[in-house]
Amino acid sequence: MYQSLLDSNPSLSPVLAEITRVGRYLWHKGWAERNAGNISVRITGILKEATFDRIAAPELPLSNPFPELAGEIFIMTGTGKRMRDIYTDPFNNTLIIHIEKGGTAYRVISHSIDTLGDLRPTSELSSHLNIHLFLRNNRPNSKVVVHTHPGELIALTHHPDLKNEKVINQLIWSMHPEAIVVLPKGVGLVPYTLTGSHSLGVVTLKALENHDVVLWEKHGCLAVGQGVEEAFDLIDVVSKSADIYFKCRQAGFVPEGLTPEQLEQLRRAFGEEEPKTDDC
Numbered sequence: 040m041y042q043s044l045l046d047s048n049p050s051l052s053p054v055l056a057e058i059t060r061v062g063r064y065l066w067h068k069g070w071a072e073r074n075a076g077n078i079s080v081r082i083t084g085i086l087k088e089a090t091f092d093r094i095a096a097p098e099l100p101l102s103n104p105f106p107e108l109a110g111e112i113f114i115m116t117g118t119g120k121r122m123r124d125i126y127t128d129p130f131n132n133t134l135i136i137h138i139e140k141g142g143t144a145y146r147v148i149s150h151s152i153d154t155l156g157d158l159r160p161t162s163e164l165s166s167h168l169n170i171h172l173f174l175r176n177n178r179p180n181s182k183v184v185v186h187t188h189p190g191e192l193i194a195l196t197h198h199p200d201l202k203n204e205k206v207i208n209q210l211i212w213s214m215h216p217e218a219i220v221v222l223p224k225g226v227g228l229v230p231y232t233l234t235g236s237h238s239l240g241v242v243t244l245k246a247l248e249n250h251d252v253v254l255w256e257k258h259g260c261l262a263v264g265q266g267v268e269e270a271f272d273l274i275d276v277v278s279k280s281a282d283i284y285f286k287c288r289q290a291g292f293v294p295e296g297l298t299p300e301q302l303e304q305l306r307r308a309f310g311e312e313e314p315k316t317d318d319c
């Protein structure tokens with residue numbers, strides 16, 4: 040079924056290829072231990088209704104209903120699946136779901152009952168759907184959610200003094216000129232919330248109102264964007280800042296960081312808008 044969807048929907052292959060490519064980057068970065076991380080893309084409109092038999096597809100309940108997402112289609116990584124396996128075997132590690140009328144169930148349109156096995160949507164499905172709903176309503180071109188576990192970013196959120204959006208963004212910006220250029224609004228900071236919970240999606244939404252990247256305290260980070268590579272790039276830049284910070288600390292010195300004047304010069308040279316340092 041998956042292969043026939045790809046054959047009859049030419050725009051689907053590049054999306055799947057991007058997911059598998061980024062899955063491989065995440066593994067090589069060391070950000071995807073075991074089954075860590077998940078990726079989803081809203082692909083409604085890419086799949087033609089006539090190319091799949093919705094009614095024949097396996098139907099499964101959604102633990103949290105999303106009536107406003109009825110009719111939407113998503114491609115995503117499977118729960119318990121390894122990022123490093125997605126590249127070599129995408130058909131058994133990713134799946135495509137259609138949200139059913141009423142939003143209380145979904146159908147796996149990429150697989151039949153016989154081929155589905157233990158393949159189920161990411162354990163962070165609830166967060167991802169919440170975010171996709173927000174993006175569709177507020178930033179319709181942003182169709183991608185990437186969640187991963189960069190050790191250097193998780194380590195930052197363990198520092199008691201850095202559990203403050205303003206402070207952590209000053210640190211991130213000051214470590215690397217790219218950071219303020221690519222993320223002039225900085226990152227959002229989400230207080231520790233149970234993994235896989237509906238609440239995690241709810242608190243993440245608040246942080247996404249002003250940001251494209253959020254740090255999940257003591258867990259990882261999440262980025263949204265128009266493409267999977269683009270979301271990956273944002274996380275990569277933030278991680279580089281954290282990496283530089285820790286390299287300096289490991290070498291035994293506290294990094295000087297870019298000065299306020301240097302940051303201001305970067306904002307003026309590259310910024311489209313003033314970053315909100317008080318409430319970002």
Ligand code: 2HA
Nearest residue numbers: 074075076077162234
């Ligand atoms: O998919 O990373 O947050 C495993 C996780 C859950």
Ligand code: ZN
Nearest residue numbers: 075076258259
């Ligand atoms: Zn995670």
